[in-house]
Amino acid sequence: MSTNITELLKSLNSKDAIKRVKAAKVLGELGNRKATSELMKALKDNPDVDTRIACAQALGSIGDRVATDLIIETFKADPDKKVKAALLSALGELGDDSAFDTLMDAMLNEKLILIREAATAALGKLNNKSAADDLQNLVRTDKNTKIIVAAIKSLYLLGERKAAPLFEELLESSKEIPIRTEVASGLGRIGGRGAIQPLVAKLKKEESEIVREAIVVSLGRIANTTAVDTLVNSLKKDKSPLVRKSAAWALRRIRDGRITAALMSQLDKETFEAVKQEIISSLGKHRERKAVNAIIDTLKNSKDEEVRRSAAIALGDINDKKAVEPLLHQLEVDKIPEVRKYAAWSLSKLKSVNSKELLVALKKKEKDSQVRDMIQTAINAIDDAIHHAEAEAKKAEERSKREEYYYF
Numbered sequence: 001m002s003t004n005i006t007e008l009l010k011s012l013n014s015k016d017a018i019k020r021v022k023a024a025k026v027l028g029e030l031g032n033r034k035a036t037s038e039l040m041k042a043l044k045d046n047p048d049v050d051t052r053i054a055c056a057q058a059l060g061s062i063g064d065r066v067a068t069d070l071i072i073e074t075f076k077a078d079p080d081k082k083v084k085a086a087l088l089s090a091l092g093e094l095g096d097d098s099a100f101d102t103l104m105d106a107m108l109n110e111k112l113i114l115i116r117e118a119a120t121a122a123l124g125k126l127n128n129k130s131a132a133d134d135l136q137n138l139v140r141t142d143k144n145t146k147i148i149v150a151a152i153k154s155l156y157l158l159g160e161r162k163a164a165p166l167f168e169e170l171l172e173s174s175k176e177i178p179i180r181t182e183v184a185s186g187l188g189r190i191g192g193r194g195a196i197q198p199l200v201a202k203l204k205k206e207e208s209e210i211v212r213e214a215i216v217v218s219l220g221r222i223a224n225t226t227a228v229d230t231l232v233n234s235l236k237k238d239k240s241p242l243v244r245k246s247a248a249w250a251l252r253r254i255r256d257g258r259i260t261a262a263l264m265s266q267l268d269k270e271t272f273e274a275v276k277q278e279i280i281s282s283l284g285k286h287r288e289r290k291a292v293n294a295i296i297d298t299l300k301n302s303k304d305e306e307v308r309r310s311a312a313i314a315l316g317d318i319n320d321k322k323a324v325e326p327l328l329h330q331l332e333v334d335k336i337p338e339v340r341k342y343a344a345w346s347l348s349k350l351k352s353v354n355s356k357e358l359l360v361a362l363k364k365k366e367k368d369s370q371v372r373d374m375i376q377t378a379i380n381a382i383d384d385a386i387h388h389a390e391a392e393a394k395k396a397e398e399r400s401k402r403e404e405y406y407y408f
Contacts, residue, residue, distance in 0.1 A: 020048065028062060052083045056087045060093030063093065065095075071099075072098075085114045088119045104123070107120045108134065120147055120154060152170075161191075163190065167183040171184055181214045210242075212243045225254060234246075235247040236269075241274060244272070245278045295318075299327075309338055312330065323346065324355055328362075331343040344371060353385070355378075
């Protein structure tokens, strides 16, 4: 579908419901506030449920608070539960505090779970901590898992640190995996260092890989060295590739001398490509020069294009000149444009004067426009480095002449 605003607004008034819905979705993706008034009109007047839902979602995505009052009025009047839920979600996206009372009333008094869940989730996006006590009470007393999970998420989105003890309690006691997963995620946001011990203790005995992954991610968010041994253990020994991948990501966020050795050791042993990719990215962010040879081998030999792409990026992050030749080779022979593009990106970071001639030649042969642009970026970076070096040499020569003059 066209992205022309005029054509999309025309389609929004089409007799064809499918065209109306598609138009509303594209308008929401574009985020152009010029569409607000027409979306509001369609939301108010169109009898088709799917069209009203799409308009509500689009208004939420665009974020124009001019629509707040109409959305509240429409929520109160609309007979369809799915539309009402979409309207509440849109109020959350708008983040307008004038919707607070409407959302609170819906969370506490509506009977349908779909509507209560939407209201509960929306409250977390309003940045109004007045809802915190009611949200905590909901977590303690409600019997519906979806409502509890939505309330937990809203509490940590609001930054309600007072909820941390409740989260720790539920992490240990809840029998519901979605609840344990959400409180584990929440502790990474609001728990601080005090949450490390309960997270580590639960990780050791948690059977669900989804919960273990959430715990590992939260330990990465907290980013404290006391969690390094636990994260290294998860990287090396957890049976789940999902958890090992998240452990590699978490270790990227912590600065500690033990980490790069553990990452390099696991890179040799890891059998899952997605985990290798994350390990390589982490070694790059740690700028570990000892890993360069291993990453070069991976760049040359991996059959997975995402892994090769990560290897190319990591070599640019580490910025070791021994990567120049392998990156040039990969730029020349790799069949995947995305890998070639990031090989060129890394060469723009390395700024090797000796690589310029081959880069110029490769640019002439390259068929992909994005790769050509990145090769040109690398060439420009080298030229800038040459000019900078020449300017510095000239300054040094002039300084030397002045010093010689004053000496005599």
